[in-house]
Amino acid sequence: MSTDAVAILGFVSLFVLMLLRVPVGMAMGLVGVTGYSYIVGLGPALKLVGQTSMRTVTDYTFGVIPMFMLMGALVSVSGVSRELFKAANSMIGHLRGGLGVATVLACGGFAAICGSSVATAATFSAVAYPEMRRFNYPQSFSTGVIAAGGTLGAMLPPSTVLAVYAILTQQDIGKLFMAGIIPGLLAMLMYVITIMLIVKFRPEWLPAGETKPWNERVQDLKNVWAPLVLFLFVIGGLYGGFFTPTEAGGVGASGAFILGLVRRKLNRTNIREALLSATRTAAAVFTVLIGALLFGYFLTITQSPQKLTEFLTGLGVGRYGVLAMIMLMYLVLGCLMDAMAMIILTVPIIFPVITHLGFDPIWFGIIIVMTVELGLIHPPVGMNVFVIKSVVKDVSFTTIFKGVLPFVATDIIRLVILIAFPILALWLPGRMG
Numbered sequence: 001m002s003t004d005a006v007a008i009l010g011f012v013s014l015f016v017l018m019l020l021r022v023p024v025g026m027a028m029g030l031v032g033v034t035g036y037s038y039i040v041g042l043g044p045a046l047k048l049v050g051q052t053s054m055r056t057v058t059d060y061t062f063g064v065i066p067m068f069m070l071m072g073a074l075v076s077v078s079g080v081s082r083e084l085f086k087a088a089n090s091m092i093g094h095l096r097g098g099l100g101v102a103t104v105l106a107c108g109g110f111a112a113i114c115g116s117s118v119a120t121a122a123t124f125s126a127v128a129y130p131e132m133r134r135f136n137y138p139q140s141f142s143t144g145v146i147a148a149g150g151t152l153g154a155m156l157p158p159s160t161v162l163a164v165y166a167i168l169t170q171q172d173i174g175k176l177f178m179a180g181i182i183p184g185l186l187a188m189l190m191y192v193i194t195i196m197l198i199v200k201f202r203p204e205w206l207p208a209g210e211t212k213p214w215n216e217r218v219q220d221l222k223n224v225w226a227p228l229v230l231f232l233f234v235i236g237g238l239y240g241g242f243f244t245p246t247e248a249g250g251v252g253a254s255g256a257f258i259l260g261l262v263r264r265k266l267n268r269t270n271i272r273e274a275l276l277s278a279t280r281t282a283a284a285v286f287t288v289l290i291g292a293l294l295f296g297y298f299l300t301i302t303q304s305p306q307k308l309t310e311f312l313t314g315l316g317v318g319r320y321g322v323l324a325m326i327m328l329m330y331l332v333l334g335c336l337m338d339a340m341a342m343i344i345l346t347v348p349i350i351f352p353v354i355t356h357l358g359f360d361p362i363w364f365g366i367i368i369v370m371t372v373e374l375g376l377i378h379p380p381v382g383m384n385v386f387v388i389k390s391v392v393k394d395v396s397f398t399t400i401f402k403g404v405l406p407f408v409a410t411d412i413i414r415l416v417i418l419i420a421f422p423i424l425a426l427w428l429p430g431r432m433g
Helices: 003-019 024-039 042-058 061-077 080-092 098-114 117-127 129-134 139-150 160-169 173-179 181-201 214-222 225-240 245-262 268-302 304-313 318-333 339-356 361-377 383-391 397-420 423-430
Strands: none
Touching (some): 024 042, 024 268, 024 339, 042 268, 061 080, 061 225, 061 268, 080 098, 080 214, 080 225, 098 129, 098 181, 117 129, 117 383, 139 181, 139 397, 160 268, 173 225, 173 361, 173 423, 181 397, 181 423, 225 245, 268 339, 304 318, 304 339, 318 339, 318 397, 361 383, 361 397, 397 423
């Protein structure tokens, strides 16, 4: 059997295994090892499994993943999400649409510490949704703004998705984190503008909340200074070159632990909960990474990336035409699988095409994550939508998808802006110390 036939059979087998609900990491690893052993031999394939597994879990650079996950878990169990929402709501909740804007701002603040879209969406489904419903915000808008706000976890540092992209493409994790800041802030701004437009054309949908006295507002702001300072310290140290990404993760986790103890937000029970949560999530990510690397070795020996590059560049549609085709592929895949699976499955194949076409790999990482963000909320799958539905059980999927449509349109506009103006993603990385 030719290597082309083996590669095609490998892809078909992978999708069959995924349809059978075999975990993505296991499916990729199984197909990768089987294909590699068919072409090279069983002995080298088994040796590759051992070497890849050991190298992945002991690589110093990869330590950034569990460190930032632990930071996010400690902050999460400390109740920071409620404090962020309460502070934002105190300042602007008395305005029409203010609760929606407060949700976006709080999601951004929490995402900047947590680094997970799914966790952000799940958390604010419990925190912000009841408050918006208390003031008669429509169910569709309430769930839609939470789903959109949750996607900020994929873009704002310390994004797990960006870290995995950096590992798969051997890019600088710190530069990718910096590259995500301006697009993430742009997303928050455009979500706020979207809410303001809804207020303008449908003011009865988004009534004003209660007005709180200034002394209460000041106190609510005081309650969130610590986690925000922690984020600025970690990202500032990374930007200035004082920390490596792994060191920044360690500093962030240590800082979150110390702040939680000082503020009396941590106890033995929730510390144990945070450690278990971070360990489970990191183990799952490492399992998927090992599977992806094994699958990548299989692709390399079949020369699939090179052949795909030759095929796409030979279509005569230009490099932006190829980019548009890749973006369309990601939007379709967003209907079928979650964000991490999309990144891990496709980047080893697509990345050589992008570098051959001369696109900046840091910029492309941001574009990929923005497209993945769209996949988190657009129908018919939308991982964030399913997460919200699992928390807010009295709302239908149709209602939630109806609520996210304005934000999907906003994300498409933002994607076009970032493609037209790459400097928005590349300016901060270019100025790092």
